[in-house]
Structure formats: C-alpha cells, structure tokens
Amino acid sequence: MVDEKIINKLLENYENLMPKKLIEELRNKLVKIDANEEKLKEIIEKTYREYINALIEPGEAVGTVSAQSIGEPGTQMTLRTFHYAGVREFNVTLGLPRLIEIVDAKKVPSTPTMIIRLDEEHKYSLEKAKEVASRIERITIENIAKSIEFDMINSSFIIEIDEEIARDKGITKEYIVKILERLKIGEISIEGNKIIISCSISSPDKIKKLREKILGLKLKGVKGIKRVLIQKEGNEYVIYTDGSNLAGVLRVKGIDPYKVYTNNIFEIAEVLGIEAARAAIIREAYHVLEQQGLDVDLRHVILIADLMTITGKIRQIGRHGVSGEKSSILARAAFEVTVKHLLEAAVHGEEDPLEGVTENVIVGQTIPLGTGMVELFMHFPKRGR
Amino acid sequence: MVKFDIFKHELVPKARILSKEEVENLKKTYGIKKEQLPWIRKNDPMCRALGAKPGDVLMIIRKSEIAGEAISYRYVVPW
Numbered sequence: 001m002v003d004e005k006i007i008n009k010l011l012e013n014y015e016n017l018m019p020k021k022l023i024e025e026l027r028n029k030l031v032k033i034d035a036n037e038e039k040l041k042e043i044i045e046k047t048y049r050e051y052i053n054a055l056i057e058p059g060e061a062v063g064t065v066s067a068q069s070i071g072e073p074g075t076q077m078t079l080r081t082f083h084y085a086g087v088r089e090f091n092v093t094l095g096l097p098r099l100i101e102i103v104d105a106k107k108v109p110s111t112p113t114m115i116i117r118l119d120e121e122h123k124y125s126l127e128k129a130k131e132v133a134s135r136i137e138r139i140t141i142e143n144i145a146k147s148i149e150f151d152m153i154n155s156s157f158i159i160e161i162d163e164e165i166a167r168d169k170g171i172t173k174e175y176i177v178k179i180l181e182r183l184k185i186g187e188i189s190i191e192g193n194k195i196i197i198s199c200s201i202s203s204p205d206k207i208k209k210l211r212e213k214i215l216g217l218k219l220k221g222v223k224g225i226k227r228v229l230i231q232k233e234g235n236e237y238v239i240y241t242d243g244s245n246l247a248g249v250l251r252v253k254g255i256d257p258y259k260v261y262t263n264n265i266f267e268i269a270e271v272l273g274i275e276a277a278r279a280a281i282i283r284e285a286y287h288v289l290e291q292q293g294l295d296v297d298l299r300h301v302i303l304i305a306d307l308m309t310i311t312g313k314i315r316q317i318g319r320h321g322v323s324g325e326k327s328s329i330l331a332r333a334a335f336e337v338t339v340k341h342l343l344e345a346a347v348h349g350e351e352d353p354l355e356g357v358t359e360n361v362i363v364g365q366t367i368p369l370g371t372g373m374v375e376l377f378m379h380f381p382k383r384g385r
Numbered sequence: 386m387v388k389f390d391i392f393k394h395e396l397v398p399k400a401r402i403l404s405k406e407e408v409e410n411l412k413k414t415y416g417i418k419k420e421q422l423p424w425i426r427k428n429d430p431m432c433r434a435l436g437a438k439p440g441d442v443l444m445i446i447r448k449s450e451i452a453g454e455a456i457s458y459r460y461v462v463p464w
Binding site for chain 1: 389391393394395396397398400423424425426429430431432445447449450451452453454455459462
C-alpha cells in the first residue's frame with residue numbers, strides 16, 4: 001500500500017487537466033493497488049493520455065451527431081399523446097408530444113405539474129402535509145357551490161353551498177361571507193346552507209358579469225393550481241399538483257423552497273434564471289427519453305439545452321428560434337419558408353460569405369467540418385528594398 | 386419569511402463574477418472576445434442576486450453527472 005499523501009500529491013498536478021470525477025475515480029482505484037511512486041506516475045500519465053484521446057476533436061460535427069442520436073430513437077417513440085399515470089389520477093404528457101413541446105419552447109406545457117417537497121416540520125406527517133396542500137390548492141366559490149342563482153323578484157344572488165365539500169376543504173360560511181363583503185355589492189346574509197347577496201342591479205348583462213365575478217372569487221390557495229395530490233415517497237410526503245405557479249408556491253409556508261420543481265421551463269427561467277432553465281430542459285428532455293426506454297447519451301441533450309439558452313433567454317429549435325436566427329441567408333432558406341428568405345435577401349441586396357456547412361453544401365464546395373475546417377493563408381514577404 | 390436565496394435551489398448552479406484579470410486570462414486562453422461567450426441577461430435572477438452589471442463575465446460552476454464539476458462562463462448583456 002502506498003501512502004495516500006503521495007497519490008494526492010501526484011494527482012494535484014492534474015487537477016485542472018482532467019475532470020473532477022475522473023480524478024476521484026482514479027484516486028479510489030489507486031489506494032487499493034500496490035505500486036511504487038514510479039508506477040503510480042505512469043498510471044496517472046496513461047490515464048491522462050487516454051482522456052485526451054477520448055476528447056472530441058476540433059471540427060467534429062457534434063450538432064449533427066446530436067440531432068441524429070436523438071432523432072433516430074425518436075422515431076420509435078409512441079406517437080400518440082401518451083398519458084402515463086406515474087402518479088395516480090394524474091395525466092402527464094410524455095413521449096414524442098412532450099419532447100416536441102420542450103424543443104419548441106412552448107410557453108406553457110399542455111399538462112403543467114409541480115413537485116413540491118415539504119420542510120422538516122411538515123414532511124413526516126400526513127396531517128401537516130394536508131395542511132400545506134390546502135394552502136396551495138386554489139379554491140374558488142365555483143368549487144364549493146352547488147348552484148348559484150339570481151332571484152329576479154328580490155334582486156339577489158342565492159349561492160347554495162355544498163357543505164360536505166366546504167368542510168373537507170376547511171372553509172366556513174362565515175369566511176365566505178367575509179370574502180364576499182370585499183366585493184361591496186350589497187347586503188349578505190346566511191340562511192341554512194345558502195348565502196344570499198341582495199343587490200340592486202337589473203340589467204342581464206351586469207348580472208352575468210357579476211355572476212362570473214362571484215364564481216371566480218378566490219377563497220384560498222395559489223393561482224393556477226387546480227388540484228393537489230399527496231404522495232408518500234419513502235418516509236416523507238410529497239405534494240404533486242395539477243397546474244403550475246412557481247412564484248406563487250414559493251411564497252407558501254411549510255414547503256421546501258429549494259426543492260420545488262415545475263415542468264414549466266419558462267416559469268423556471270423567470271424565477272430562477274437561465275441557468276436553472278438549462279438544467280430543467282436537460283432534466284425534462286432526458287426524463288422523456290429515459291421513460292420511453294431509449295438509451296441516449298446525456299451529452300446530446302446537454303448540447304441542445306446549451307444551444308437553446310445561449311442568448312440568455314429560451315429559444316426554440318426551429319423557424320422562430322435557433323434555425324431562424326442563423327446569419328447565412330442560404331442556410332435559413334434551406335430550412336423553412338425558402339422564398340421569403342431569398343426574396344428579402346434579394347430586396348436588401350445581402351451577401352452570403354459562405355462560412356457555414358449548409359451554404360457550402362448548396363454551392364458544392366468543401367464544407368468547413370473535420371479536415372475541411374482548415375484554411376490556408378499565404379504569407380507574402382514584402383518585396384523591394 | 387427569510388429572503389429566498391436562489392443559489393440554494395437544486396436547479397441553480399453556483400456562480401461568481403470574474404475579476405478583470407481573470408477575464409483577460411480567459412480571453413487569452415480561449416482566444417475569443419467576451420461577446421462570444423454564452424450570454425445572460427442583466428435582469429436574470431442570477432445576475433440580480435450577484436449584482437452583475439452588463440459587461441461582466443460570470444463563472445458558473447455546475448454540478449455535472451459526467452464530469453463531476455463543469456465550469457462555464459456567461460457574458461452579461463444589457464437586455
């Protein structure tokens with residue numbers, strides 16, 4: 001056995017040359033073997049050479065490789081909107097539709113959901129988890145009213161409350177009255193399970209408007225969260241939601257704000273920044289591929305996420321994003337809406353320096369990839385004297 | 386409520402503003418201009434938390450499944 005200090009000292013020289021994970025792995029292996037310092041040096045040097053050889057060479061078409069590596073397995077994905085019941089009762093779009101949503105950078109996913117972890121105090125008891133869940137779930141009058149009618153004779157609204165649901169959600173009639181009073185529409189009284197609001201309006205238009213307003217009145221919860229579900233994971237309770245509102249949920253007491261997750265990438269970009277959005281794109285896209293049983297290297301997904309976030313905001317891969325912002329006219333024209341691009345370029349008298357791959361394929365020159373990347377410049381010595 | 390620190394969130398990597406010399410070094414090692422780095426907007430939550438101004442370069446230390454730790458840079462742009 002060699003002294004660990006010697007290994008650490010030897011590895012120190014490679015700190016900035018090799019990735020951390022590789023150095024750690026090397027360290028763990030080296031402590032176990034019996035070798036003198038000379039041998040150790042050789043092993044480390046050889047590992048370093050291997051690492052250098054494994055690196056991508058300049059001029060390699062990484063983008064094309066990524067596109068093919070994701071595209072080909074993509075053809076095997078279920079085409080229909082596959083609703084996977086990972087969490088009972090919840091539909092989460094996965095498969096090809098979800099992957100398209102991610103690369104098209106849709107503002108709102110078709111099934112927004114959140115995963116909310118709770119803080120130390122609330123995560124071990126179902127009662128406490130329910131308490132937090134009730135603070136998150138959005139409840140409006142519409143959710144707990146059996147019916148809402150307008151009495152023409154007395155000119156008043158009659159809201160019939162479903163007492164069972166109200167009790168379940170922890171809302172009292174007095175509380176509803178208090179909320180309704182804020183609207184300032186007239187006298188409010190309680191009669192059995194009915195709440196009566198007398199107001200002096202008569203035009204059908206106004207009645208309709210007011211009815212909508214009353215129905216949509218927020219009693220409690222976070223805007224946009226339609227339903228919550230408490231799941232037990234290991235020994236802790238986790239809240240899954242239908243609907244997403246990251247900024248709103250972060251303000252709720254009892255959650256772990258540093259572990260809240262949503263599948264709405266734009267919300268993440270807004271609240272946590274572009275770097276977090278990049279991480280979320282990778283996580284979402286890789287999750288889809290993994291769930292479909294496709295073995296795609298993570299680095300291909302990372303490249304896509306990098307490309308989508310390189311300008312500081314999320315761009316889609318397509319006509320309105322990455323492909324549409326290429327500098328070359330011919331490359332843009334080769335993708336979609338050919339005539340529009342060519343016409344505009346012609347009107348403005350634009351030039352194409354033929355620097356990219358697509359343009360050079362079109363005109364039939366060597367493409368700047370691999371060995372074609374190299375350009376030669378002649379150096380002419382000054383004549384005269 | 387305690388102020389929300391985005392850097393504690395599991396999705397947000399660690400970051401810091403590079404000093405002038407470090408930026409010069411970076412430009413030299415890669416042979417690039419600052420604008421050729423990936424960008425980050427000045428009102429991005431991360432820039433606001435760090436107090437970064439347009440023209441600064443952020444060094445981002447990401448946790449990576451592949452390399453263990455991956456270092457990346459972003460140039461702060463004024464929009």
